[in-house]
Amino acid sequence: MIYFLTDWHIDRDNFESDAMLNTIKVLKHSNSQIINLQSAPFMHYLVNYFGLQSQNSFSDLLDVFLDVPSKNTTPTTLTDLKWLSKYEKYYTNKDVTFSNNGVVKGRVYFNQWGFVSQVEYISSNSREIDIYSHKGYVSSKNFYDAQGKKIKWQVYDEQGQVIFTEYPDCVIIAEAYGQKFSRDIYTNYGDLFLEMLSSVLSDFNPRTDRLIIDAKSPYVSEFLSIFPYLQSLVLIYSGQVNEFQAQLSEHFSVIKNVKQIMTDNVVLIDSIKQESSRQHQHVMKNVSYMPFYATSLNLGExxxxxxxxxxxxxxxxxxxxxxxxxxxxxxxxxxxxxxxxxxxxxxxxxxxxxxxxxxxxxxxxxxxxxxxxxxxxxxxxxxxxxxxxxxxxxxxxxxxxxxxxxxxxxxxxxxxxxxxxxxxxxxxxxxxxxxxxxxxxxxxxxxxxxxxxxxxxxxxxxxxxxxxxxxxxxxxxxxxxxxxxxxxxxxxxxxxxxxxxxxxxxxxxxxxxxxxxxxxxxxxxxxxx
CATH class of the missing domain: 3.40.50.2000 (Glycogen Phosphorylase B;)
Known part of the structure; x- marks a missing residue:
């Protein structure tokens, strides 16, 4: 089994140029599972558009952790929001602004498929943004104060039950989900994220399984420090050299033990070799040069x-x-x-x-x-x-x-x-x-x-x-x-x-x-x- 840990979100630009996406396409005939590290409603639609859904199992980390069953669902459309009928409405291609007596009360946003993706509620002293899932329910809510500072983030299940709430200084698990997690309170979402990921990969077989992760993921350093099978882990990196150099210097003792570091950047390879030579007097043998974008004959005119x-x-x-x-x-x-x-x-x-x-x-x-x-x-x-x-x-x-x-x-x-x-x-x-x-x-x-x-x-x-x-x-x-x-x-x-x-x-x-x-x-x- 090849596990791909992705860090995708639906609003990212030029998704088709993502190095991980193209790696998955190259290895699409492998027995594999794609686990997206962040909640990304409608990401299934985009993955299906690029022909990966039929070849690979794709799920959000939280869904895998909670063992949420896959089933046919219907996304939310504008007509499903019955409460909008009492408001004045102004329509554009991407959103609908609703107001009361000329005072804007919020906006409904649509994604590229025409479904409701977000609903923003505006008041004089606060703002709330509800994120809609491709399954037709509110999957999370973000709350902000009058100055635009984020107060909390709540994540919900399909029945509208809170799973957990993130505050600026902690994450609190809802009582209904207490048995799913080891603690009731976490220092931050990073701690919660690592627990979920460790649980999801608890059946990982280091002899036969491989884990491929984008080195630019914000949680990669923390994950490397707790993952016990570094010799089965592959980091891929495509991007600016300086970003990875800083990460390499800070976490060299861990990164040097991974099975492979794959990059399409020759300058980065030279940099990694220089760093390893300076620190350990030997060249890292697990650094490989690998173009991530497949070519195909499509001659122009x-x-x-x-x-x-x-x-x-x-x-x-x-x-x-x-x-x-x-x-x-x-x-x-x-x-x-x-x-x-x-x-x-x-x-x-x-x-x-x-x-x-x-x-x-x-x-x-x-x-x-x-x-x-x-x-x-x-x-x-x-x-x-x-x-x-x-x-x-x-x-x-x-x-x-x-x-x-x-x-x-x-x-x-x-x-x-x-x-x-x-x-x-x-x-x-x-x-x-x-x-x-x-x-x-x-x-x-x-x-x-x-x-x-x-x-x-x-x-x-x-x-x-x-x-x-x-x-x-x-x-x-x-x-x-x-x-x-x-x-x-x-x-x-x-x-x-x-x-x-x-x-x-x-x-x-x-x-x-x-x-x-x-x-x-x-x-x-x-x-x-």
């Missing part, structure tokens, strides 16, 4: 489109990146087919990018972007793209082209500006669509996005990065560059030399085969023996 799209991932448009952007803008003057998709971790960069490109276009083409002519060009091309063209708009555009010679300059300016677009917090589906027409992925982020790298390789896209990546073989399916000057030179090489791109495409197919789901599954099983 960038070689058959007129535009040469560069997908550029950055932390933010700081001074250094703005200098690179300026060079890309200048490059587009020489190579009109060049288009740049800027994917920033800062949503405010949308305005920054628009302002930089707009200023350049206004000055270079000597036009006013607020003019009626430019707005007409913009309206015409947007309608054409959306297939919403009207005869009146077509006639106005045609007349302007015939009557005003300068109108051609506005068209050139619009098409140039349209070559720069912005992305923020894209999900997998959106990235796959972009990568279908992308010529090169450029990763300028401080910490590489290996999930995007796997998607890019699967689409046959070369990668240009400042750092090593499992999916980048330097000078084969991309380049590792040293500075912004080399970055711009490499991009220019790709958009001006199809031979380089074609050679990289062939190499990408080799990388796809190297990190396919079957290959990663084989590597994992070798490490778990």
């Amino acid at each position: 960038s070689n058959s489109t007129a535009d040469q799209n560069i997908y550029w991932q950055i932390n933010c448009l700081n001074t250094l990146q703005q200098e690179s952007l300026a060079k890309l803008i200048a490059m587009k003057l020489e190579i009109p087919e060049l288009c740049v998709i800027v994917d920033s971790e800062s949503g405010s960069d949308r305005n920054v990018l628009n302002q930089i490109v707009s200023n350049f276009v206004s000055q270079y083409f000597e036009i006013n972007l607020a003019s009626d002519d430019y707005q007409l060009v913009k309206q015409y091309h947007e309608a054409q793209e959306a297939e919403e063209m009207t005869p009146m708009l077509r006639e106005a555009y045609s007349n302007a082209k015939k009557d005003r010679a300068i109108f051609a300059q506005y068209i050139k300016a619009y098409l140039f500006k349209k070559g720069f677009s912005f992305r923020f917090d894209s999900n997998k589906q959106e990235k796959v669509m972009d990568f279908n027409i992308t010529r090169v992925l450029v990763d300028s982020r401080d910490d590489n996005d290996y999930f995007s790298h796997a998607l890019a390789v699967s689409a046959g896209i070369p990668i240009v990065s400042f750092q090593q990546s499992p999916y980048l073989i330097n000078e084969k399916n991309g380049y590792i560059v040293q500075d912004s000057k080399q970055l711009i030179q490499t991009i220019l090489q790709y958009v001006s030399d199809t031979d380089t791109w074609n050679q990289n495409l062939v190499a990408s197919v080799d990388v796809i085969e190297m990190f396919g789901e079957d290959e990663l599954s084989k590597k994992w099983r070798e490490k778990l023996v």
Whole structure:
């Protein structure tokens, strides 16, 4: 049996890039159980969406601990909240605000499936948020004072009975559940959590069973200190090096005894080896390099489109990146087919990018972007793209082209500006669509996005990065560059030399085969023996 200890919640962004989720997908044909360490209503829906429910047993830790039976249930809908009828209501796509004589009394929130996820009650001196389970009942309540400070958290069963209440200084078990727990009062939820987890894993067989846990889980350090079978435990880590370095230094005496530490970060592996060498004069032999994201052949269409799209991932448009952007803008003057998709971790960069490109276009083409002519060009091309063209708009555009010679300059300016677009917090589906027409992925982020790298390789896209990546073989399916000057030179090489791109495409197919789901599954099983 493989036990996966996850730390998922329903509201997390880009769930499909989670390293643990992708590990479970690779090992989906194993006899396994997924235990989610926190209460996450509707998580079953999301797990089922990614095709794991039929292959793996999935449960919240509390449900496993209390041995709550699985049964068919119906989530709560807005019509189930009969008490709402006495209030005035204001509807949006995501919530309903209810009020009395114009005074807001609370809000009902919906999840992505349209079911009630939370109900917030507001008064002059307090606030209460009820969390609804996918089983159609209130699973927990959070209480806050007038200053927004959390007073307590109560967890309920399906009959509405309190299981326990967490206060700022302790956790108290309800009398009805006293026999389920060893104590009536716990110092904090961490103590309660560890007791539940120890109980759930009481039948763990260290010879045949394996436990895989995300090293970034907030309770991993405490759990490692009480789990008796470290030689059967596997830590996986994908993220910033500094976070794990601090954890490693603090808990090295325990972490060094686990069966495996699996990471897709080469820099982290080097760091772990240096730490072990410094403290114990030997290299940890249980550290393994393991890409977490499987690749699959899904070649895009960038070689058959007129535009040469560069997908550029950055932390933010700081001074250094703005200098690179300026060079890309200048490059587009020489190579009109060049288009740049800027994917920033800062949503405010949308305005920054628009302002930089707009200023350049206004000055270079000597036009006013607020003019009626430019707005007409913009309206015409947007309608054409959306297939919403009207005869009146077509006639106005045609007349302007015939009557005003300068109108051609506005068209050139619009098409140039349209070559720069912005992305923020894209999900997998959106990235796959972009990568279908992308010529090169450029990763300028401080910490590489290996999930995007796997998607890019699967689409046959070369990668240009400042750092090593499992999916980048330097000078084969991309380049590792040293500075912004080399970055711009490499991009220019790709958009001006199809031979380089074609050679990289062939190499990408080799990388796809190297990190396919079957290959990663084989590597994992070798490490778990």
